[in-house]
Amino acid sequence: MQNTAKQETKTADLLQLGETAVIHSLSTTELSVKLLQMGCLPGKQITYVRSTLGGNPLYLRIDNQFFALRREEAAQIAVHHDSSL
Template identity: 40%
Template structure:
């Protein structure tokens, strides 16, 4: 398992998972929040992994992601968690 502290970036204006449109795919660049990084890494949100926004709840939270290039699994996240996953 990678060390979470090496995968965390300084805050930027990059797009995050919360900014994806339904059906849109992107590749994870890095994780913005050091406190959330370990949890996200354990859930498979590893830099270099492709994600696709699958659904968004009626009030916007939670969102559902398909993680992995070959639709490996589905993951539900709070929007606040998704905002910490930065995209390439």
């Protein structure tokens, strides 16, 4: 689960509106256990679809599912850009 990829990674809360990336890994916290269980898995595509007026929580698409995650929840997810995209 460590960050070993050569590609540049960032956390999902830093995605730009409309940006799509691939989930690289999750941190080891209680929050990540929850996120994993809900189907937020490495290798899946994640898209920042929209947000509320306050900019929090985020409306995210993860493969074909949709989630509302707070920024600090999204920060548990490391993402990178897939070169094939």
